[in-house]
Amino acid sequence: MTTISTKTNAQQYVDGVFLKLKEKNAHQIEFIQAAEEIFISLVPVFEQHPEYIQHNILERIIEPDRIISFRVAWQDDQNQVQVNRGYRVQYNNVIGPYKGGLRFHPTVNESIMKFLAFEQIFKNALTGQAIGGGKGGSDFNPKGKSDAEIMRFCQAFMTELYRYVGPDVDVPAGDIGVGAREIGYLWGQYKRIRGAYEAGVLTGKKPGYGGSLGRKEATGYGLVYFVEEMLREAKQSFINQKVVVSGSGNVAIYAIEKAQHFGAKVVACSDSSGYIYDPEGIDLKIVKELKEVQGKRIKEYVTHRPNATYTEGCDGIWSIPCDIALPCATQNEINGEQARTLIANGVKVVAEGANMPSNLDAINEFLASDVLFGPGKAANAGGVAVSALEMAQNSGRNYWSEQEVDSKLHDIMKSIFNESSEAAKKYGYAGNLVVGSNIAGFIKVANGMLVEGVY
Numbered sequence: 001m002t003t004i005s006t007k008t009n010a011q012q013y014v015d016g017v018f019l020k021l022k023e024k025n026a027h028q029i030e031f032i033q034a035a036e037e038i039f040i041s042l043v044p045v046f047e048q049h050p051e052y053i054q055h056n057i058l059e060r061i062i063e064p065d066r067i068i069s070f071r072v073a074w075q076d077d078q079n080q081v082q083v084n085r086g087y088r089v090q091y092n093n094v095i096g097p098y099k100g101g102l103r104f105h106p107t108v109n110e111s112i113m114k115f116l117a118f119e120q121i122f123k124n125a126l127t128g129q130a131i132g133g134g135k136g137g138s139d140f141n142p143k144g145k146s147d148a149e150i151m152r153f154c155q156a157f158m159t160e161l162y163r164y165v166g167p168d169v170d171v172p173a174g175d176i177g178v179g180a181r182e183i184g185y186l187w188g189q190y191k192r193i194r195g196a197y198e199a200g201v202l203t204g205k206k207p208g209y210g211g212s213l214g215r216k217e218a219t220g221y222g223l224v225y226f227v228e229e230m231l232r233e234a235k236q237s238f239i240n241q242k243v244v245v246s247g248s249g250n251v252a253i254y255a256i257e258k259a260q261h262f263g264a265k266v267v268a269c270s271d272s273s274g275y276i277y278d279p280e281g282i283d284l285k286i287v288k289e290l291k292e293v294q295g296k297r298i299k300e301y302v303t304h305r306p307n308a309t310y311t312e313g314c315d316g317i318w319s320i321p322c323d324i325a326l327p328c329a330t331q332n333e334i335n336g337e338q339a340r341t342l343i344a345n346g347v348k349v350v351a352e353g354a355n356m357p358s359n360l361d362a363i364n365e366f367l368a369s370d371v372l373f374g375p376g377k378a379a380n381a382g383g384v385a386v387s388a389l390e391m392a393q394n395s396g397r398n399y400w401s402e403q404e405v406d407s408k409l410h411d412i413m414k415s416i417f418n419e420s421s422e423a424a425k426k427y428g429y430a431g432n433l434v435v436g437s438n439i440a441g442f443i444k445v446a447n448g449m450l451v452e453g454v455y
């Protein structure tokens with residue numbers, strides 16, 4: 001272990017670790033971005049906890065336990081063999097088995113895997129459940145693939161991954177491009193290879209086949225429960241608020257559903273091609289039919305709703321005036337300029353359903369204004385929280401009712417909000433949920449690392 005004087009200034013310590021991280025990972029832009037956002041928040045913690053500097057917690061925590069990468073060869077419908085790269089980043093298992101989703105998307109690379117896995121450590125700690133942090137995926141593009149191709153790819157992926165995962169080792173789940181269908185194929189292959197019904201190895205399975213009721217809805221509903229707490233503290237509610245949601249995937253659809261249920265008017269959503277604006281309020285039945293059932297593009301929506309408009313390209317969605325903005329698509333979808341536009345148009349709340357959808361400039365703009373800002377690490381933790389509930393049901397070989405799962409999710413989101421808010425106050429940043437959630441998550445993991453000794 002590097003010996004560092006406890007007299008070292010906390011800021012110097014954090015800067016020094018960050019400098020090394022940038023040197024070692026020079027080309028990993030997303031990873032550096034995620035690390036910087038967390039590091040800035042942690043300076044006050046190191047000021048009050050010199051023991052964390054003594055044990056060099058920061059330099060240890062930013063180095064993943066291991067990064068696994070592997071070849072995934074599979075045959076397409078023309079019998080042509082294709083090759084993709086698979087990843088699993090096992091970042092930290094101090095609190096529980098590694099836990100985090102799998103992303104199948106052509107942009108997947110080591111930087112994206114590391115940023116997602118790093119954030120997952122703190123998100124999972126915030127849920128209060130026994131889960132560590134990890135993430136995985138592949139640069140495989142599921143778009144335009146047949147069901148048989150998806151199945152063969154998932155089987156080939158699991159044929160490599162199975163040796164690194166297990167109910168007490170590492171428990172993957174879904175993310176972009178990986179839903180219940182893909183989880184089903186991955187689970188089937190794992191079971192066949194292992195010759196055992198270890199249902200807790202994957203979460204996001206279909207209800208009735210090892211999956212939990214309420215998992216599909218959990219991230220979107222959880223996001224809205226989190227925003228409900230933000231609004232409650234500001235003595236407001238969702239009723240009659242105008243909401244813009246980006247994306248029209250799993251997180252976006254169920255965020256829209258719950259926001260509408262709470263009385264909000266959701267006027268826009270998008271996919272990677274463009275966005276729709278429906279001034280009368282989005283008809284979610286049409287969006288679900290197009291995206292969940294038919295796998296079509298969001299632009300088809302306007303053929304069913306003559307008063308709605310479609311705009312090609314995603315950037316403009318943040319120029320639609322709204323009270324609440326919920327980015328639920330992907331990383332870096334709001335930059336500083338878009339944040340300024342949202343603020344100028346009177347946005348009151350921005351809460352992240354996606355992982356790192358706002359870049360650092362955007363976050364700084366929100367924090368410097370009166371906007372209430374809910375960072376993804378806290379606001380979108382509902383999905384992984386219900387995944388941990390799925391693991392608990394798998395261990396007990398039983399199923400809980402939808403109401404039971406939803407009520408636990410609601411309590412977890414309230415508790416994440418309260419813990420983040422309290423930590424922000426305690427360290428002198430009242431109202432800043434970025435600092436609060438980073439600190440609350442970090443301290444749980446850091447204390448566990450002290451207990452477990454140096455490794």
Ligand code: NAP
Pocket residue numbers: 174175176177178219246247248249250251252270271272273314328329330331333353354355380381383384
């Ligand atoms: P998903 O079901 O695959 O949906 C992603 C949605 O975002 C799709 O509508 C996609 O459009 C759209 N999209 C992708 N890139 C875009 C871009 N550059 N601009 C605008 N829209 C874009 O994925 P998801 O599970 O909802 O995940 C969305 C985000 O939430 C990700 O950041 C993920 O890491 C995060 N998250 C997910 C969960 C979960 O439980 N699923 C939990 C926590 C965090 P196309 O249909 O055109 O691809």
